[in-house]
Amino acid sequence: MDESEKRLKQEDCNEDTLGAGILTLTNKRIAFDKTRGRIADFTKRVDETILDVPLNEITKVWKEGLFIKKACIRAKTKDGEQDYKFGVFSTGSWQKDIQKAINDYKPQ
Template structure:
C-alpha cells in the first residue's frame, strides 16, 4: 500500500520502479498535480518490495526544468527549487514529455 494518499481530483498518469541518484530505489509517480518518489526496500528472500516513505512530493508548479540525459544509462532530470534530481527510468523521453504536458495542462487550469 502506498503511503501517499491521492488528493481530490488527482489522477495517476505514469509510475515506474526506478532509482534516483541520491535517494536510491523507489517508485516514481506522475499525477496531474505532482511528482512523487516513494522509497522502497526489497528482500532477496521473497523477491518483493515494500514502499517505505514519500521521499519527494513536488507540486508541478515547483518544477523549473525537465530534461533527459544519457544514451545507454538514460536519466530523467528534474530541477525544483535549485535542487537537481536524476531518475533512472526506462523511457526518459516519454517521462519528460508526459511531465511537460501535465505542467502545461495544470497551468492552463489555474
C-alpha cells in the same frame, strides 16, 4: 492523493541520490516513494515518500546520458533549486509526460 488528483504514470526506478523507489506523476505533482526489497522472498514494500513536488515548482525538465539515460527535473526547494535524475525505462516519454502535465496544470 485527493479525489481530483489522477495518476498519469508510475514506474519503479532509481534516483541518483535517493536510491531505489517508485516514481509517480499525477496531474498535480511528482512523487518518489522509497522502497525496500528482499531477494530471499521477492518482496518489496514502500517505506516513505521522500520527494513530493507540486508541478508548479518544477522549473526544468530534461533527459541526459548516453549509455545510462535519465529523466531529470529541477525543482524549487526551501534551500534553492535541486536536480533529481531518475533512471526510468523510457526517458523521452517521461520527459514529454512531465512537461505536458506541467503545461496542463491549473492550481486550485
